[in-house]
Amino acid sequence: MSAKQQLYACICSVVALVALLVSCGKDPASKLDLSVVSIPATDDADLRRFLARLDSQAKADPSSATNRGRLAMAYDANGFSEAAVATYAQAASLDPREMRWPYLQALANSQQGNIESAVQLMEQAIRLDPTYLPSYLAKGYWLLDLGRHQEACENFRTSETVKSTSQFKLPLVLGLIQCHFELGDDEQARQLLAELPNSDLPPYALQVRDRVLRTRQNERVEIPMLNQTNSKPLSWSDPVAGAVVEFTRGLSGESLLAQKLIDGSRAADGLPLIRSLRSQYPAEAHLLELHSAALVELDRHAEAIEVLETGIGEFKGEHLLHFNLGLLYVTAQRTDEALRQFDRTLAIEPSFVQAYDAKATLLINQNANQAARETLEASLKLRSPDAETHYLLGVLFGGEGEWLQSIDHFTQAIELRPDSASAHASLALSLSEMGRIEDAFAAIQSARKLAPNDPTVQRAVETLVANDVLEAF
Structure with missing residues (x-):
């Protein structure tokens, strides 16, 4: 190779190295498309106007992370999860020092089932604010869901060093119990049970406690993950996530808020909202289901049944009202009435497999095995x-x-x-x-x-x- 060729090769190498260094030094977020996300379609006029106003503010000042974040929170509060995730990412790119945006993006990802992404985003939020305890709790339970039990234990132990109040003790101790149990340290899990309250435990906590206790009888049973159990999920005070509620608008958003309140063991707070919605939107059958669910959560089962009994008279052909009424009849041990409601559900919506399952379970409990078999075999043709x-x-x-x-x-x-x-x-x-x-x-x-x-x-x-x-x- 000539001296000229060697010099040319050297220059090319230097240029390539500089390009590589520049590329490596770039923030990946700088490649993010910062165009304001289009407003999702909605039939709710009030919600459309609200979103349009926030959209205009974001477009008027495209460099404002606050405006972009507020738009993301509005999408989040009203059930537009994909738009929320994308817009939270934009807000985080515009202000990389603000923990709220990766934190809320993590929660939105988890609601979509993207738990791996949620964990990564929550780690980013923790780096930005290592004093916010709800970040550790959310991350810990996600790690448990992913089967990363050792990391979950380390996460919960780290969170113990963060200044906290008694309201966080239950989810923290319960998380430690579960990760020790999953790691096979049954003795440590049992010792931690002593730190749980003696009463008023939520259903999921009772499930975990009972499974740990059963190891004494050599009956080891796996603990279901939070997103795999029928019990209400654990909840804790979370001011950052709570601020999203303020961006709820219209029927869809407020219905979603009511459901979240019920799921978060705050049915008493949700009940006035549901009654207000029923008054504003008397033609919406799903509000009766919300009303009934809130009453059930408050152990007011007779009133819940009355709401649905009235509802099936007002809304002909709403199969979910009949199905949920059947479930309430089962709880009240009104078996024949429950079976009639499940049959009515299937008459209206023959492909609703949950009704087949509920009916079959009820028949099995009555030792009506032949009828249960026929019911389950019918469901196999549809599912x-x-x-x-x-x-x-x-x-x-x-x-x-x-x-x-x-x-x-x-x-x-x-x-x-x-x-x-x-x-x-x-x-x-x-x-x-x-x-x-x-x-x-x-x-x-x-x-x-x-x-x-x-x-x-x-x-x-x-x-x-x-x-x-x-x-x-």
Whole structure:
């Protein structure tokens, strides 16, 4: 290579290096499109006007993080989650030192199910303000949901060093209990139970406590993640997120707010809002469902039933009113009336699979197994493949001694959910009844490998041994 070529190559290398350094030094947020997000479509005139005003303010001063953040909060408060996430990101780009924007963006991401992104954004918020305890609580429970138990423990322990008040003690201690339990440190989890209040625990806390206590009887049961349980989620004081409520407008936004109040164990606060909405929008059937749900949360079940009984007379053909009324009748042990409401639900909306499930469960509890089977089989024609439905059908067929059908449904349940220890154990019992001993042995071994201490698995093993089908393990 000539001296001239060497010099040219050297210059090119330097230019490339400088370009690389410049590129690496750029803030990734600088590449973010800062064009104001288009207003989502809505039929609510009041909400349209409100969003248009905030949109105009954001466009009038496109460098204002505050205006952009206010627009994001309006989108967030009124259920436009995608627009909210994008606009929060813009606000964070315009003011990278403000923790509110990544914090609220993290919460919005979590509501969309984007938990990994939510964790990353919350870490950014914590770096900007390491004293705000709700950041640690949200991040900790998301880490638990992701199965990152060690990180969750470290996060909760770090949050203990942040100055806090008694209102945060329950979610903090409960988070520590759960992460220790998931890491297999049952003894530490049980010791932490002593720090929980003796009364007034929310349903999720009761679930966690009961599962930890059951380890004493060698009945280890997995704790459901917060987003996988039917219990109300935990809540704690959060002024930053609470400020979003002020941007609620119109029927859709205020309905969403009412639902959040109910879900956050604040039904008493939501009830006046719901009554006001019912007065303003008497033709909206879903407000009756909200009204009833708030009354149920306040243990005013008779009033909740009355609201829906009135509603089904006013709103003909609203299947959800009939369905929810049926559920309330179940709670009130008014079984025949519940079945009639579930049947009415299906007459109006034959593809509503939740009604099939509710009806089948009620029939099983009444030992009406044939009717329950027919109900579940009808639901299979309408729903996507469902492991739980096949499992229940396997149990029902097995209870009637119809082993081939039982085996078929358990097998399908396992194909859909291979980690179901109960399905493997139940399959083993059905196979043994057909004399397929080797297959039964393989099935029970799979069950024991998945969950050796699961009560269903243990009972299956005991049954197989007692019947001399298998040698004692």
